[in-house]
Amino acid sequence: MKDKYILLATCSDKVGITSLxxxxxxxxxxxxxxxxxxxxxxxAQDTEGKLYLRFEFEKVNLLKAALEKSLSENNIEFNLFDDSEKTKIALFVSKEDHAFNEVLLRVQRGEIAAEIVAVVSNHENNRHFAEAFNIPFYYVPSGDSKALTEQNILDICAKHEVELIVLAKYMQILTDNFVSHYPNQIINIHxxxxxxxxxxxxxxxxWERGVKLVGATSHYVTSDLxxxxxxxxxxxxxxxxYNVQDLRKIGRHVESRVLAQAVELHVQHKVIVTNGNKTIVFA
Amino acid sequence: MKDKYILLATCSDKVGITSLxxxxxxxxxxxxxxxxxxxxxxxAQDTEGKLYLRFEFEKVNLLKAALEKSLSENNIEFNLFDDSEKTKIALFVSKEDHAFNEVLLRVQRGEIAAEIVAVVSNHENNRHFAEAFNIPFYYVPSGDSKALTEQNILDICAKHEVELIVLAKYMQILTDNFVSHYPNQIINIHxxxxxxxxxxxxxxxxWERGVKLVGATSHYVTSDLxxxxxxxxxxxxxxxxYNVQDLRKIGRHVESRVLAQAVELHVQHKVIVTNGNKTIVFA
Amino acid sequence: MKDKYILLATCSDKVGITSLxxxxxxxxxxxxxxxxxxxxxxxAQDTEGKLYLRFEFEKVNLLKAALEKSLSENNIEFNLFDDSEKTKIALFVSKEDHAFNEVLLRVQRGEIAAEIVAVVSNHENNRHFAEAFNIPFYYVPSGDSKALTEQNILDICAKHEVELIVLAKYMQILTDNFVSHYPNQIINIHxxxxxxxxxxxxxxxxWERGVKLVGATSHYVTSDLxxxxxxxxxxxxxxxxYNVQDLRKIGRHVESRVLAQAVELHVQHKVIVTNGNKTIVFA
Amino acid sequence: MKDKYILLATCSDKVGITSLxxxxxxxxxxxxxxxxxxxxxxxAQDTEGKLYLRFEFEKVNLLKAALEKSLSENNIEFNLFDDSEKTKIALFVSKEDHAFNEVLLRVQRGEIAAEIVAVVSNHENNRHFAEAFNIPFYYVPSGDSKALTEQNILDICAKHEVELIVLAKYMQILTDNFVSHYPNQIINIHxxxxxxxxxxxxxxxxWERGVKLVGATSHYVTSDLxxxxxxxxxxxxxxxxYNVQDLRKIGRHVESRVLAQAVELHVQHKVIVTNGNKTIVFA
Known part of the structure; x- marks a missing residue:
């Protein structure tokens, strides 16, 4: 396997971009x-089209600079990733451990090519599991001041150079201020x-509505809950x-795999968020 | 295959009912x-339990009367069906034909053991298909008076001794009065x-929300849309x-099979509606 | 919607093809x-890579000739389709009608953008349905000579300029000779x-093995059954x-949708067959 | 939640068994x-029918003995379980940890109501995980004598009064002798x-066949691999x-949940094995 770059690019659609x-x-x-x-x-509306591109290509000397120059000159928004650099993840978790376990174990097995650099929790019960894998565990209880608590967590993330926050059943609502530090870099499981x-x-x-399917949704966190x-x-x-308890059990399994799947897609740089509050997932 | 009865029974749960x-x-x-x-x-609430039972058993002389007597004496709500008697269905359809075609063809193939006795439509375009299978087609356009139109349709259903109305993309809202004639006997596809x-x-x-799954729901029609x-x-x-048109296309396939499945379950007498506005489906 | 071309291209992978x-x-x-x-x-083996490409692009004067010239000069295998030209399909069917009905109805609704130019059957029972949609129906019973029967069918297909043969539960085995006339242009449902x-x-x-899932497979027909x-x-x-009869019923529904899906993918020119007897499906 | 018994019963089908x-x-x-x-x-064959029953009912004094007496007198095969007694499981694992982790964590969370009394492995790498949950870990490498190795394992199982053996990616083939000690009590994931x-x-x-779905199968182990x-x-x-490595990754997720599901069904006493080498699963 050769080293490679991954490029995500977005611009107004017009002739010649892919060629360029x-x-x-x-x-x-x-x-x-x-x-x-x-x-x-x-x-729905009379707007012009948007073009979304994702490339994987061999890493070659000088290519990066040339690409960055040309994309900038042509007003193309882009992100260029070196595939060998693993995304640094902070896992946030409260008491329930299922989604937390799943993401952590998939990373440990190399199924998700990322690095978990910190676990943050407002409970102590998941410390043992994190530390068994030598991952720093930070107990940050909800204090009197939400602002202070969040600053505390932001400091932890900054220290570990966190690039993606995964809310693996973290039962605290993050403020708009917090979220603004990590735009499209916080994934939640609903x-x-x-x-x-x-x-x-x-x-x-x-259960009360009597639905015949239950589901789960992984999404980026925005200020709109x-x-x-x-x-x-x-x-x-x-x-x-299935009674309510059964639904919760079944739900945990769906939650775990839907969250893990979203994390895997994100760290493979396969997800682009559009202006319309939707995602392009190049899976 | 011997002849058989199907019994649906509901009562407050207590010792001895199944034994009885x-x-x-x-x-x-x-x-x-x-x-x-x-x-x-x-x-959720402090109520006593409810028991729901479904039996299939061999048709034997005198058994029916004996069962009816005993169940009535014991305040058990029940429906007793002779499995050899096919449910009489009226199919209601507007312009779109996919769900209508699917239900009709499954009945024709004997996959759904029922009889379609009438097709009712506020458009003419599906006449040909119905008549190709020798099923009476009634064109009932929405007239000035909703009351008159519905009475017209009720007369058609009465004439054909309809036991189940299937709304296969029938784009007219039925009044409470109409629905009250067929309690838990009208199935809609949403x-x-x-x-x-x-x-x-x-x-x-x-499409606007950017969901990753689209679905369909078959349900009994009540006064609450x-x-x-x-x-x-x-x-x-x-x-x-997938753009909006693609979603519609994909949606048609899900709608067709979810409606057909509901009709099959109903005519097999496998569905019981509970007080809580939910269904027990003994599938 | 502008007119467009669809290009499928295959060649040994090397730098510059997409750019070209x-x-x-x-x-x-x-x-x-x-x-x-x-x-x-x-x-598995020490071979060089293969590149598979599919483009959709606006139809523009002179572009077609320019592309064909360049692709040929560069030893790139390709097929260039005008998206406005609908694939001509012959539907082959025996007695069972479910897959036949499904494909035919999806084409009629415009869900599959193709044209059914002929129905060929070794039974008469599906004539009525085909003719209700004004599609020529050819009754070709299995005669004494397989060679003559197949020649008869080949003539029908030639006359209608058939580009895709869909075996919608056609219970006759086609000879290698027949198959060789339509390489990767005959789709079967297994x-x-x-x-x-x-x-x-x-x-x-x-049923005997007690599996918990039953399935169906659509595939191109080769000489290897x-x-x-x-x-x-x-x-x-x-x-x-589920007894064996139930499995057959359930199976028919899966068969119908898996066959229809394959036909849709084929006529959208989204399927490429590789040397390894596999398909690339750009869905 | 009251205490309850679970009864599994099998006999030739005849009038009056359920009533009895x-x-x-x-x-x-x-x-x-x-x-x-x-x-x-x-x-398929001209044999008489078989009846399979499963009851859950309240635990009441003297009922157990009365039931056992009557069922025996009537030649009904049965198993009567006290639902409060958890099944004792031995987990067997080799190097790969995914299915092992999944079953163990679901038991720990109480999602599978069982007790893991021992982990047996021919590798040391999963010791850490087992011991983190205070579960005895036995390293039993494949020795010169398969008979001795298996006797060693049988002793461990006997010591812990194991009632179910779960092969969570245990890459050793068990001899017929070993299997005969645990009929329908060894679950494997294929x-x-x-x-x-x-x-x-x-x-x-x-991968070579180019299938479009990959799956996994949990089954009881018999002498026939x-x-x-x-x-x-x-x-x-x-x-x-998906290349072969991707299929392995995807496959691990399916394997984990299909094995865990089988273990859950087994310990809920919802599975009966028929003479025909199939299972009845009362799910």
Whole structure:
């Protein structure tokens, strides 16, 4: 496996963009390993189209600078990642451990190519599991001052150069101020198939409505609770025999895998957030 | 295959009910072919439990009368069906034909053991398909008076001794008066995963929210629009490439099979509606 | 919606291919609407990689000739399709009608953008349905001579300029000679999750083995029965209550949608068959 | 939640069996909480039917003895379980940890109501995880004598009064002698959708065949490798982009949940193995 770069690029759609980028890459004798391309024309409103691109290509000397120069000159928004550099993750968790365990174990097995640099929790019960894998565990209880607590957590994240925060059943609401430090870099798992059953106790709501499927939704956190861009969703079939406790159990399994899947997609740089509060997922 | 009866029974849960029924059945030397049993204790409120039973057993002389007598004396609500008698269905449809085609063809193939006795539509375009299968087609346009139109339709249903009305994309809202003639005997297909995207244009809503799954819901019609007891639900995975038209296309396939599945379950007498506006589905 | 071309291209992977093609397209001021790219390096054997590309781009004067010239000069295998030209399909069917009905109805609704130009059957029972949609129906019973029968069918296909043959439960085995006339242009539906339960009576085999899911597989027909490149597969959950007849019923629904899905993918020019007897599906 | 018994019963189907059992239960004033009933008539051969029953009912003094007496007198095979007594599990694992982690964590969370009394492995790498949960870990390397090694393991299981052995990716083949000690009490996870890709390296086989779904199968171990009664199966959708390593990763997730699901069903006493090498799963 050769070293490679991953490029995410977005701009107004027009003739020649893909050509421009592929020309630079081939000029430096780098082979394109993967290319995803998506054009969205908003059929609801009279706006022009947007182009979203993702490239994987061989890492070659001087290519990076050349690309950055050209993309900037052409007003193309972009992110260029060196695939060998693993995303630094902070896992936030409260008492419930299922989603936390799942993400941590998938990272440990190398299934998610990332590095968990810190665990932050407002409870002590998950310390043992984190430390068994030699991951620093920070107990940050909700104090009198939300501002102080969050500053404390921001300091931890800054110290560890955190690039992605994963809320693995972290039952604290983050302030807009906190969220603004990590735009599209905080992933949450919501215990329902959004937009159904927004808010508290979705499994009880689901039981009362008598739905035949229960689901979970992973999404980026924005200032609008439960309204951030959806990354992944899945459901499981249930029936009348499931009581609220059963739904919670079944729900935990869906939550765990939907969150882990979103984290994997993010660290592979396969997710782009659009202006329309949606995601492009080049899976 | 021997002839058989199907019994649906509901009562307050207490010791001895199943024993009571099985004793009568075995007394008449009838073999139980299938037995479903469900007890629901509402954990939200302090109410007593409810027992729901479904039996399939061999048809034997005199057994029917004996069962009816005993169940009545013991205050057990019940429905006793002769499995050889096919449910008489009226299919209601507007312009869109996918769900209508699916239900009709499954009945024709014998996959759904029922009889379609009439097709009612406020458009003419599906006449041809119905008549190709020798099913009477009634064109009932929405007239000036909703009351008159509905009376017209009720007369058609009465004439054909309709036992189940299937709304296969029938884009007219039925009045409470109409619905009251067929309690838990009208099945609708809703083009979303309820309770998400209630109301008009759910596929556009789904596209705008950027969900990763779209679904459909079949439910009994009550006076509360989109709030009737859910019989079946299913979803299909989508991605950012699907525009609103694509969602509609994909949605049609889910709608067709979720409606057909609900109709099959109903005519097999596998669905019981509970007081809590939910269904028991003994599938 | 502007007119567009669809290009499928395959060649040995090397630097500059994507650049070459995108340059020609942009030179003619045509916008790329969609681009799929896949490189396969066989990790089993020590072979070089293969590049598979699919482009959708605006139809522009003179562009076609320019592309064809350049691709040929560069030894790139390709197919260039005008998206406005619908694929001409011949549907082959025996007695069972479910897959036949499904494909035909999806085409009629415009869900599959193709044209059914002929129905060929060794039974008469599906004539009525085909003719109700004004599609020519050819009754070609299996005669004494397989060679004559197949020549008869080849003549029908030639007359209608058939580009894709869909075996919608056509229970006749086609000879190698017949298949050789339509390489990767004959799609079959196999009533099992291949490679399980190859051969006759797969539902009985599935029942005897006690599997918990039954499936269906759509594939291109090659001279090797049940071994052609797989286009799509799906499964449905079953349980011990399903007898062989139930499995057949459930199976029909999976078969119908897996076949229809394969036909849709094919006529959208989204499927490429690799040397390794597999398909690339740019879905 | 009251204490309860769970009864599994099997016999030749005839009139009066369900009545007999429900009469005894109600005689002792015990309420039936759940009742599953299945009759199988082999349509392939001319044999009489078999009846399979599962009851959950309140634990009441003297009821147990009365039931056992009556069932024995009537030649009904049965198992009567006290629901408060947790099944004692030995987890067997080799190097790969995913299925092992999943089963262990679900038991720890109380999602699977069982007790893991021992972990047996031919490798040391999973010792740490087992011991972190205070579960005895036995390192039993494959020695010169398979007979001695297995006797060693049988002694460990006997010492801990093991009732269920779970092979969570235990890459040693058990001898018929070993298996005969735990009939229908050893659950294995097979890394394919059986009966596809029997044998070694199923993911490579799947990749080479180009299937569009990969699956996993949990089954009871019999002397016939890969042929034991199937408990659960599931699949995940894949596409041409997945190489063999990706299939292994995806496969691990399916394996983990299909094995955990089978263990949960088993310890809830919801699985009955039939003469026909199949399972009844009262889920």
């Amino acid at each position: 980028i592929t020309n630079i890459i081939s000029e430096y004798d780098s082979n394109i390993l993967h290319l995803d391309h998506f054009t969205e024309y908003d059929n 215990h329902s198939f959004l937009p159904s059953f927004i808010g508290a106790n979705p499994y009880k709501q689901a 439960d309204e951030g861009p959806i990354i992944d969703q899945d459901v499981t079939r249930i029936n009348h025999r | 029924i099985t004793n009568i059945i075995s007394e008449y030397d009838s073999n139980i072919l299938h037995l479903d049993h469900f007890t629901e204790y509402d954990n 083009h979303s995963f309820l309770p998400s995207f209630i109301g008009a244009n759910p596929y556009k809503q789904a 989109d709030e009737g007891p859910i019989i079946d639900q299913d979803v299909t995975r989508i991605n950012h490439r | 093609i995108t340059n020609i397209i942009s030179e003619y001021d045509s916008n790329i609407l969609h681009l799929d790219h896949f490189t396969e390096y066989d990790n 009533h099992s999750f291949l490679p399980s339960f190859i051969g006759a009576n797969p539902y009985k085999q599935a 049940d071994e052609g490149p797989i286009i799509d597969q799906d499964v449905t959950r079953i349980n011990h209550r | 059992i429900t009469n005894i239960i109600s005689e002792y004033d015990s309420n039936i909480l759940h009742l599953d009933h299945f009759t199988e008539y082999d349509n 890394h394919s959708f059986l009966p596809s890709f029997i044998g070694a390296n199923p993911y490579k086989q799947a 890969d042929e034991g009664p199937i408990i659960d199966q599931d699949v995940t959708r894949i596409n041409h982009r």
